[in-house]
Amino acid sequence: MKLIPRPFRGNLSEADIAGLREFVEIVDAGGITAAQARLGKGKSAISLGLSRLENRLAMRLCERGRSGFSLTEQGQMVHSAAVQLLADIGRFNDFVGAAIYKLEDTVTLLADDSFLFEFTEPLTRAIGRIGDRYPDLNLNVRMTSPDHIYASVLEGTADLGFTTLDRHNDALAIAPVCEEQMGIFCGKAHPLFDCDDETLTPEELRQYGFVAAEVTQEEIYSEFVRGLKIRARAPTILSRMLLVLSSRYLGIVPITFAQHWVEKGDIRELRIEGSRTHNICYLVHRKARPLGLGGAIFRGILIDELSASTTVAIRTSDVRRAEIPSSRAVKS
Incomplete structure (x- = not known):
């Protein structure tokens, strides 16, 4: 006799949350094979964990096989809900930490290499302010190329990007700051x-x-x-x-x-x-993974310091972006 799976009642265990984390990583990587490096597991272990999550939720989340990896309609809904849930859990942990004046978080900022010369004072003031307020915050700051900044924010290895390169991407929140x-x-x-x-x-x-x-x-x-x-x-x-x-x-x-x-x-x-x-300078972060409290606080402090230091008003109307030289202007 075929057993009918019991419907999910919405009571999540730690194992369920861990399974949802893995599911989000699998989707972000684009499949089970691509997720091996992210999760540090083999294909069979990842596939087994995904099957357990599907059994727990009583639904098929994705199609995988020779035809490739793709989410089912239910899988798309669960993925969106899982991303939001994990972000909310992260923010809850941050707020609890902040309530006792102890923000234990890791925030990674990548910035254009020229900004060390252009924005030394506002950047160092912002770093000093958040360091004084939250001494337990783990802050990683690296100077690199604009292309690398966008790639790192998109793949999730950086929380914030500070760059002059404006590349429209629906997955990113891009705000002009100076x-x-x-x-x-x-x-x-x-x-x-x-x-x-x-x-x-x-x-x-x-x-x-x-x-x-x-x-x-x-x-x-x-x-x-x-x-x-x-x-x-x-x-x-x-x-x-x-x-x-x-x-x-x-x-x-x-x-x-x-x-x-x-x-x-x-x-x-x-x-x-x-x-x-x-050149307009932008702060960039990923929409699908909302900033935790540490990232949000640091972003706000950066905007404060940059706004106070810049003497040039941002003109976002009628702006063009082009590689120098170009045969024609490219609208951003």
Whole structure:
């Protein structure tokens, strides 16, 4: 006689929550095989745990086999509910910890490498404030490339990203918080180093090679840089500056970041009408995994400090994003 599974009554045990955690990781990874590294288990153990969860809930959550991995309609509903449940459990733990003035959490922030120069004071003040308030908070801060920031936030290895790169993604919450001023620079051995800015024209700039850069632009700046020649690429601001210092390439870099080498006489800014722009800086986090209390508090402190320090108003209307140069402006 076939046994009819008993309907789930909504009373979750620790084993149920552990099973739901594994289920969320399997879905995020895209299947059982891909989840092995995340969970530190073999395929058979993961498959057995998933079957136990399905039996417990009395429903099939996903299809797996030669045709690939896919969620059933019920599985999609359970996944959404599990993500919310796990986030709520995390927030509950955070709030209980905060109630006794002890926030035991881990928050990872990845930021553009140039921000160490541009936003040293607001970043250090924000780190100091949350460190003083919650000494048990484990704060991880790393400087890296914008592409790596987005990839890390999406895969969940970083809680927050602070970057100038604006890449629309439905899975991410992307909020503009401040701006950095950008200019065109050349090295001391470049043919334009000793030129008179008053006689320099955009047409003359287009005769020389540029390091590719993705910057937030208004339409007028897109027109200015149209036709510039890309002769090199660099994933980070530091690597872009290395190419500018070689005097073989022109580069669009943050003005504050460049100041150190300007004062040494190694580079100079080429100032002609329209050669400067403002790059919008964004705080990024993943929608599907709401920030815990530690991440939310740190995000709020960052916004406070950055807003208090920036002297440039954020202009989010009529903004364009394009790789320099580009054949046309790309709407963000």
